[in-house]
Amino acid sequence: MSVKGLHKIIYPFAPDQSGAAAVLYELGGMIIICDAGGCAGNICGFDEPRWLQTKSAVFSAGLRDMDAILGRDDLMIEKIVKASDKIDAKFVAIIGTPVPATIATDYKALRRMAEKRTGMPVITVDSNGALWYDSGIEKAYMECFRKFASDDNGAVIPRSVGVIGVTPLDSDSLTAGKRIADALTASGTERVICYGAGSSFEDFADAGRMEKNIVVAAAGLRAARYLKDRFGTPYECADPLIGDVRAGIDLSAEELEGKRILIIHQQIRANALREVLLQEAEGLIEKPQITAASWFMMDEEISEKGDFRIREESDFFELVGNGDWDIIIADGSFRRASGDFGEKHGKHGKFIELPHFAVSGQFAGEESVKYYT
Amino acid sequence: MLKLAIYGKGGIGKSTMTANLSAAFASLGKKVIQIGCDPKADSTINLLGGRAQQPVMEYIRDHGDDLSSINEISETGFGGILCIETGGPTPGLGCAGRGIIATFNLLEELELFETVKPDVVMYDVLGDVVCGGFAAPIREGYAEHVLIVTSGEKMALYAANNICCAVENFADRGYADVAGIILNRRNIPGEEEKVRSFAAEKGLEIVGDIPRSDDINQFEEQGMTVIEGDPDLPISHKFTELAEKLLELDR
Secondary structure, eight states: OOOTTOOSSSOOOOBHHHHHHHHHTTTTOEEEEOSSSHHHHHIIIIIOGGGGTSOOEEEEOOOOHHHHHHTOHHHHHHHHHHHHHHSOOSOEEEEOOHHHHHHTOOHHHHHHHHHHHHOSOEEEEOOOSSSBHHHHHHHHHHHHHHHHOOSSSOSOOTTEEEEEOOOTTTSSSTTHHHHHHHHHHHTTOSEEEETTSSOOGGGGGGGGGOSEEEEOSGGGHHHHHHHHHHHOOOEEEOOTTHHHHHHTSOOOSGGGTTOEEEEESSHHHHHHHHHHHHHHGGGSSSOOEEEEEESSOOOGGGOOTTOEEOOSHHHHHHHHHSSOOSEEEEOGGGHHHHOSTTGGGTOOOEEEEOOOHHHHGGGSOHHHHGGGO | OEEEEEEESTTSSHHHHHHHHHHHHHHTTOOEEEEEESTTOOSSGGGTTTOOOOOHHHHHHHHOSOOSOGGGGOEEOGGGOEEEEOOOSSTTSSOHHHHHHHHHHHHHHTTHHHHHOOSEEEEEEOSSOOSHHHHGGGSTTSOSEEEEEEOSSHHHHHHHHHHHHHHHHTGGGTOOEEEEEEEEOOOOTTHHHHHHHHHHHHTOOEEEEEOOOHHHHHHHHTTOOHHHHOTTSHHHHHHHHHHHHHHGGGO
């Protein structure tokens, strides 16, 4: 029996509050997880690999039952004010979890009160713990660009690029932001802002001055569209690190011949890998058929016919079990759930790992973990 | 867009005032949305010919919250007024205030205001501000002004005072302000003086003075407002005059 939303075999993925925190982690703000303690623990202990290496002011609001019953928002504001006296924070971010979602905390009111008391800019992200990380990333980017992007910071900077969507939850290493920036600089870009990865909150002010934006994860698309509407900044979807990703995949060009291949990741990485593999297969007589699938947001604009959004475990088993796949490229944590996936069609399918931290975190097999150490 | 929330003691006539005002706004050519924020879900009944519409909470319970259109949870009543009832849980269970907020979130997702483009939005709110959920209609982005319905009765004025205090407490949250009092007369001794004294103490204006009228009851028996029943009655003129006055808040 399939129960909606229940994962019996596949790990639960990083939730939306972790996605929001991942965008904000390096920006120099004070990040308040509006929870009783467990969500902040989950973020710092499991979903944020930078926690052990890079300092960031992440706090739990420490909500208790009487805070919910009495609606003591003012106590949290007091805590924020006290903490802001001791911490050199440039802004405050309040991130939602299931607790405020259940009691319907008014984030707009919290923002007003906190801004008045601290004198700092405050953003709030209404994540609720019931959605996956990509939703939190999307919301956090939107809040940051709405709040911090300036309309009068100056003209468009020649040869400048903004990169949206680089977080450890989607990238293959903690150096992704730097590697992307280095690659863009090497190819003639003079100003690169990797929002949330190697940038500060002040960099968001220049968002309207970028010549173009590159979106590297589907969760960044909404923000890119917002910036296009507000500043006219064009955007493209690309995975600048796809060369490195391809190099880590044990699959020769010859092996692609006539194969049915399923790639499961966040949509832009899955698309980019498909494109690379199809380019490699150009000289082959029988071209491979490659399908991109994701557990996370899939945008119609960048989808191809047959691409698949996985919503439930049963979707996954249906897709993998009945799909006649020769090769599946996905996070190592899906290996067990994939089983002998070609068996039904008389094949012995090949499973190739493509790490996705939001999916397997620290728990995946060594093949995945090695990317994060 | 004029967005008003009607508060007051239970049974004081909030739904009657709200429905008649909505009908008056509609008669003045305005596009109106009326949202009943009460688990009893009877705010819009007299705009719909005496028929109770299905509340949003009941719809979600039966069909889930994956709605594609506002039409699934709204009905069109007298004068083209778009009627919505939040409804609530089974009495004695769940959390009615949270239900109001869930409904508002849903209406936001469905881009209600952007789609319907109303001139006036009326929130008819259950009784007193008893918890955060019942303050939801005056949160930022919803009603901008509160109207308090009261008679000269002691408990009605007590509730009106509670509402004023609640709104004062919300000053730093960017919530709605109190635009005034609607005196819904019960014809108790010294009624006008008592309400005027309260209004003066609170620095509020009595924006509407609605006399006790059997016409209201008579037309409610037929499932309609007095505006719909007979727009030429003196009581109908009272509502129209009040509607015209309230429209000035939006200018």
